[in-house]
Amino acid sequence: MKISFCCTDTKAEPWLAGLRAAFPADVVEQWVPGAEPADYAVVWAPPQQFLDEQPQLKALFNIGAGVDAMLKLRLPPRAAVVRLDDAGMSVQMAEYVCHAVIRHFREFDAYEADVKLGKWSYRKPRLRADFPVGVMGLGVLGERVAKALAQFDFPVRGWSRSSREVAGVQCFSGDAGFQDFLSGTRILVCLLPLTSGTENVMDRQTLSRLLPGGYVINVARGAHLVDEDLIALIDSGHLAGATLDVFRTEPLPAEHAFWQHPKITVTPHTSARTLREESIAQIAGKMAAMSRGEPVAGIVDLQRGY
Numbered sequence: 095m096k097i098s099f100c101c102t103d104t105k106a107e108p109w110l111a112g113l114r115a116a117f118p119a120d121v122v123e124q125w126v127p128g129a130e131p132a133d134y135a136v137v138w139a140p141p142q143q144f145l146d147e148q149p150q151l152k153a154l155f156n157i158g159a160g161v162d163a164m165l166k167l168r169l170p171p172r173a174a175v176v177r178l179d180d181a182g183m184s185v186q187m188a189e190y191v192c193h194a195v196i197r198h199f200r201e202f203d204a205y206e207a208d209v210k211l212g213k214w215s216y217r218k219p220r221l222r223a224d225f226p227v228g229v230m231g232l233g234v235l236g237e238r239v240a241k242a243l244a245q246f247d248f249p250v251r252g253w254s255r256s257s258r259e260v261a262g263v264q265c266f267s268g269d270a271g272f273q274d275f276l277s278g279t280r281i282l283v284c285l286l287p288l289t290s291g292t293e294n295v296m297d298r299q300t301l302s303r304l305l306p307g308g309y310v311i312n313v314a315r316g317a318h319l320v321d322e323d324l325i326a327l328i329d330s331g332h333l334a335g336a337t338l339d340v341f342r343t344e345p346l347p348a349e350h351a352f353w354q355h356p357k358i359t360v361t362p363h364t365s366a367r368t369l370r371e372e373s374i375a376q377i378a379g380k381m382a383a384m385s386r387g388e389p390v391a392g393i394v395d396l397q398r399g400y
């Protein structure tokens with residue numbers, strides 16, 4: 095069996111070493127144009143030429159959870175697309191989102207500003223009940239995040255495509271449940287995959303439905319959010335601010351208004367990083383299972399787009 099590694103912006107050697115250790119009897123190679131086609135591939139943002147040179151590929155293992163960029167490419171005819179299924183991401187996402195929610199709820203930015211001025215000041219404690227958090231997307235990451243927020247006694251709501259039950263979370267689903275989900279949410283977290291059905295989901299219309307003083311946390315993809323609508327609603331006072339980890343163009347262009355906006359916190363797409371060892375272990379396990387003809391989790395439904 096031959097495994098090809100083709101990951102843009104990724105240091106190849108440690109990945110190749112990990113995959114070779116998992117498959118000592120097989121050929122594991124970094125792709126170069128014109129190389130012999132492979133049976134399996136480990137990819138991130140592969141060039142179209144790589145995919146076009148893989149007529150016999152059985153599966154493409156994406157070293158991330160989101161497959162939106164890959165699904166824009168022309169895929170090999172029979173290859174399954176397999177996404178990372180947690181692999182150490184969900185705990186990172188829970189840390190990031192809980193941190194952002196608590197920082198906003200407890201007004202830690204304001205305390206920090208006071209402390210910088212040498213001010214010993216108190217703010218009136220806020221009520222958790224006034225800060226219901228709504229998580230869009232209750233998949234591998236969203237469910238973990240929703241449960242982590244519930245541990246801090248925030249009222250938590252969740253929205254997914256199909257109806258779901260998550261302990262401690264008030265669940266809504268589909269178009270029918272979206273307006274009710276939004277109208278009872280004050281802090282909105284986006285953990286949706288980017289598909290034709292979710293692009294621009296956070297626009298003026300939807301964000302206007304949040305409770306007054308709403309707050310937006312986008313940790314999914316930049317194209318879920320209409321940037322100008324967010325800024326307009328913050329500047330009008332309807333929204334209190336936002337924490338954004340993902341952007342339409344990454345790196346975020348130097349001239350983008352998000353950088354300097356006083357009510358927007360920006361991080362460089364780092365909320366849940368791919369952890370190499372966990373990911374190699376997961377991919378190797380799935381590849382071995384597939385070669386034995388066994389089913390594996392995390393196969394992308396190409397029609398649904400996630």
Ligand code: NAP
Nearest residue numbers: 159160231232233234235254255256287291313314365366
């Ligand atoms: P997942 O397991 O596929 O879960 C997706 C969830 O979104 C599911 O609950 C799904 O509903 C729901 N959904 C999909 N389309 C919907 C629609 N049209 N309306 C309502 N709900 C919809 O994905 P995941 O592993 O949790 O990851 C989510 C996304 O996070 C990834 O696609 C990626 O873009 C992003 N991500 C970002 C980072 C980062 O560092 N910023 C890291 C990893 C991932 P059903 O349950 O009904 O299917």
Ligand code: GLV
Nearest residue numbers: 157158159160161
């Ligand atoms: C990162 O954004 C991922 O999709 O894993």
